[in-house]
Amino acid sequence: MKQRAVWPAVLAVAALALGGCGSASGTRSSPGGSEGKLVVWDWKSGEAAAAPYIEKAKADFARKHPGVTVEFVAQPYEQYYTLLGTAIQSGTGPDVILFNGGGRIRDRADALLPLDEYVAEDRQRLGGWDAFTKDGKTYAAPVTLQGHPIYYNRTLYEKAGLDPASPATTWPEFIADCATITRKTGAKCFALGNKEGYGIQFFLSALGSGVFTPQQYDDWIAGKRDWSSPHVKRIFALWKETQDAKLNSDGPNSTAMFNDAFAVFQSAKAAHVIGLMSDVGHWKDFSEFLTADKLGVMRAPVVVPGTTPSLAYDGGIGYGVAKWTKDPKMAADLVRSLSSTDALSAFYAQAGAIASDTTIDVSQGGPAAAAIVADIKTGKPALHVALSSQTLDLMGRLSQQLLSGSITVDEVVKQLAASDQAG
Amino acid sequence: MPNGESLTSVRPVEAGRTDRAPQRRPLPPGGASRRRRGGRRRERLAPYILLAPAVLIIVLLRLWPLVLGVNFSFTGDGDRDGTVVGLDNYRELFADPLFRGALRNVGLLVLLLPVAVAIPGLLATFIYLRVPGHRLYRSAYFFPAVLSPVIVGAIFNLLLAFDGPLNAVLGGVGIGPTDWLGDPDVAMFVVVGVHVWATFGMGLVVFLAGFATLDASLLDAARVDGASLPQTIRHVIVPSLSRTIQFVFVTTMIGMLTSMFGLLYVMTSGGPEGSTYLPEYYIWIQQGQMNRPALASAASTVLFLVMLVVGLLQISLLRRAVREV
Structure with missing residues (x-):
């Protein structure tokens, strides 16, 4: 009795495995709709x-x-x-x-x-x-x-005794300014939300132009991505450094970017945030909290000398x-x-x-x-938009491991290279 | 006599309800054949007609889609849409560390299951034994069960945030902050804990219903004999409630494996570092975000098989345990 019941099931599964048919695509019928x-x-x-x-x-x-x-x-x-x-x-x-x-x-x-x-x-x-x-x-x-400007809170700059009209243009200056802001106001440098793994995407695109040479940047967008180059590793190392140097808001791996991280920035608990240009988390949202004239937009600081920072947008x-x-x-x-x-x-x-x-x-x-509109002419496509959704998903998880210190930068770029080539 | 044998093999269906009373099997083979000879065609067809609606619903709405889904899992995604790819999807699944992590988390859930069953069981026992304030507890315990997982998740997101009230309280007594939902070693336990908190009310109600059928004289006898509370639970309550416990075990397991999506989605999004992935979340990500419906079908099939095996194992283990008691 038992055998009789089992065999048809086995045969059915085998038949499915061998002859698996059917698909997600249906038959196409003629278009509908009316004139006028x-x-x-x-x-x-x-x-x-x-x-x-x-x-x-x-x-x-x-x-x-x-x-x-x-x-x-x-x-x-x-x-x-x-x-x-x-x-x-x-x-x-x-x-x-x-x-x-x-x-x-x-x-x-x-x-x-x-x-x-x-x-x-x-x-x-x-x-x-x-x-x-x-x-x-x-x-x-x-x-x-849509793009990723770096927004900053001019009020915090003023309180820290910095000139809000001229934010830092190089990474070392930027770090120094952040240290001053944190010392004088208690605010962190970056409001970061990486719960969904979006934080690294915004970071890569907003700061990439300060790390990549123009040639490397264009190659990346064109699909010729050299993951083992020192510049690529530099970006991920930079991501890790920001966490190690306590520049980020607390608990980034459990903070949602939409909209907890933006709320941290809006409530002046952090001086900078990498946001969006349109839809949400953008200048108009922030202006409602910080007032329009206290909201600044800065270009990416130069991390590797000889690069020309630009606005990342598509x-x-x-x-x-x-x-x-x-x-x-x-x-x-x-x-x-x-x-x-x-x-x-x-x-x-x-x-x-x-x-x-x-x-x-x-x-x-x-x-x-x-400031955003002025930078559009010289802007370039965002680095992360060029990656496949599989690679972005993996990058999100690896970036969380980088923040918690359970993986090395070399291992990260190795895994990402494999995923990028497969996709 | 072959006729008599084939009749005997039908017996378990009939015995499903009476189970431990095989001696009450109604008709000897001889009587059955007499009745069959005299049975009219209409009578023979009647059971099939009566069963037809249920069978049709199960076949058309359950089994057929299941077969379609399994079938779909042997086809490709994207460029290979509609073509037969054999076991490629399954190979890819088991090569994906994320999916393996999701299966490991299923194992963790199975291990945590006794805790998830013991909590409502114990609390129901206390209510049954009329601890002071038991009426209040009964409604208080059930209350979270009526909340949607999204609301529960949002509440605990606030409570467990890095700068949230729990860490503030812990900080007040000198314990450093923990990133409850951001630490891959902790997050899964936190989410399971919240799930248990949100759903144990249902198990509690089932246990209370089970207690209603409990023979009070047994408890009185135990009390007269001077049994302590642990002894009463061990020797009177657990054996009497074995059916209920079995039921709660299976439903809690199914709940844990299939209804944690909302909590995961709101509380961790599968993170940090992919540590809170469960197969159902993986299925959703592959189907909705990665545009890989066939791979998602393969994952669904694996989840189905896991559930089947875990469920059958549980039932047989519990049966044995009940018999030993």
């Missing part, structure tokens, strides 16, 4: 701060295409790409789709229409195109820029057009409306996003916003 209507998917249009932006973009589009209805469907961000994946599988998704730049859009580029012929006029006006480009073709028009979010849309020209016009100067100005003013349009006047945003 465009459906947009995003995770922004539901936010109050984004409402004026959407209104402006809709008005701009309505001028060009009166009578066409535009429907914005706001999806929850946590499930956005899962829902989008399902829509792409069925081939009946929205016409215009919001994407994060980088891997998120590149992985799904075969469901999108190249926009190069439609957006030629916007090339000069907008920045951050690279993040939405794959194999020389552009798949979305950038809306915001295209943040941008709208693309689905392959199955009925009228590509009309959909592309909506994308252009969504990245028009008027609309982006509203997005900047209300949501505090650093828009892709660098012609927007940011003089009202205080010194931090002005």
